[in-house]
Amino acid sequence: MTTIQAVRTADDVMQRAKSESLISPRFYTTDHAAMNRLDVSPVRAEWDAMMAEYEGDNNHDHFQRDESFAAEIRELPPELRAEFLDFLISSITSEYSGCVLYNEIRKNVDNPDLKRLMTYLTRDESRHANFINQSLRDYGLAVDLQNLKATKAYTYFKPKYIFYATYLSEKIGYARYITIFRQLERHPDKRFHPIFRWFERWCNDEFRHGESFALMMRANPHLLRGANLLWVRFFLLAVYATMFVRDHTRPMLHVAMGIDPDEYDYRVFDITTAISRQVFPISLDTDSPAFRAGLAHLVTVSQGYAAAKARGGVLGTLQQAGWAVRGVLTFARLYLHPVKRHDLPAQVRVAPAW
Ligand SMILES: [Fe+2]
Numbered sequence: 001m002t003t004i005q006a007v008r009t010a011d012d013v014m015q016r017a018k019s020e021s022l023i024s025p026r027f028y029t030t031d032h033a034a035m036n037r038l039d040v041s042p043v044r045a046e047w048d049a050m051m052a053e054y055e056g057d058n059n060h061d062h063f064q065r066d067e068s069f070a071a072e073i074r075e076l077p078p079e080l081r082a083e084f085l086d087f088l089i090s091s092i093t094s095e096y097s098g099c100v101l102y103n104e105i106r107k108n109v110d111n112p113d114l115k116r117l118m119t120y121l122t123r124d125e126s127r128h129a130n131f132i133n134q135s136l137r138d139y140g141l142a143v144d145l146q147n148l149k150a151t152k153a154y155t156y157f158k159p160k161y162i163f164y165a166t167y168l169s170e171k172i173g174y175a176r177y178i179t180i181f182r183q184l185e186r187h188p189d190k191r192f193h194p195i196f197r198w199f200e201r202w203c204n205d206e207f208r209h210g211e212s213f214a215l216m217m218r219a220n221p222h223l224l225r226g227a228n229l230l231w232v233r234f235f236l237l238a239v240y241a242t243m244f245v246r247d248h249t250r251p252m253l254h255v256a257m258g259i260d261p262d263e264y265d266y267r268v269f270d271i272t273t274a275i276s277r278q279v280f281p282i283s284l285d286t287d288s289p290a291f292r293a294g295l296a297h298l299v300t301v302s303q304g305y306a307a308a309k310a311r312g313g314v315l316g317t318l319q320q321a322g323w324a325v326r327g328v329l330t331f332a333r334l335y336l337h338p339v340k341r342h343d344l345p346a347q348v349r350v351a352p353a354w
């Protein structure tokens with residue numbers, strides 16, 4: 001059974017997109033002057049090759065619907081519809097979050113390497129967000145992106161946090177989209193909406209975006225050693241745990257795609273971890289039974305918290321506080337769980353081979 005509330009009106013959509021819960025996508029702002037000092041000269045050859053790929057723009061014609069798109073849209077059972085709309089709204093919010101962040105950096109820096117990169121990233125994310133919005137419009141709904149930009153709360157992140165968080169969200173975005181695409185490629189009968197046919201070429205954009213942040217971090221190796229590894233570890237866990245909890249709020253979506261949420265999430269973690277060895281000398285041991293038990297407990301905590309919040313009153317508030325403490329302790333235990341260590345490869349870039 002789903003716990004996702006159905007969105008019915010434009011107001012519901014905006015409220016969902018603006019939601020500030022721990023697991024909802026956020027908007028970010030950063031220190032543009034510090035960003036501006038970024039030097040990519042230690043990775044110049046790989047950087048220039050990547051810039052040529054952006055310029056080639058192999059997806060320029062991809063984000064347009066084909067003739068069969070409309071014909072493939074079906075009426076969905078109410079619970080699946082609620083979860084699918086929630087999935088579309090949270091996806092568009094993260095796509096647009098990237099678009100706004102990259103565009104603000106683009107406008108506020110004069111470092112030519114950075115400015116050029118941010119122009120390409122903004123181009124891609126704006127295509128992605130608008131493409132999802134077209135699918136929301138089929139349901140008579142859409143996210144008012146200008147309004148969202150003006151009214152959603154922004155979280156300030158130092159540039160290094162932007163690098164860790166954005167790198168991971170681009171790479172995990174790739175891993176999520178390619179895993180869904182491969183599953184539905186094997187089981188076309190489970191493809192309940194045409195948008196999934198777009199995911200393969202789409203996720204190659206996200207993969208390349210991640211490559212850009214990998215190069216920026218490798219050009220500044222102090223970001224990837226010493227005390228900064230404590231931050232890397234934190235962001236790895238925060239990104240993985242958020243995804244795990246969020247996906248477990250959408251059981252019907254996974255039933256419809258014929259993939260168990262645990263199986264899906266651990267596959268996505270495996271891919272993300274394999275890729276992130278290009279840049280992080282540590283990775284989370286997501287195969288360890290103790291680690292898996294911790295993530296499962298976070299799902300229980302988030303369900304308990306949601307139920308207490310819904311109950312309201314003094315009792316509900318106390319219960320909420322109890323669940324919050326349990327959540328923090330579980331997160332801390334997961335953070336302290338031993339990580340795997342490895343050396344970084346000489347060549348930074350990897351290919352999207354999944
Ligand atoms: Fe994107």
Ligand SMILES: [Fe+2]
Nearest residue numbers: 098170206209
């Ligand atoms: Fe992206």
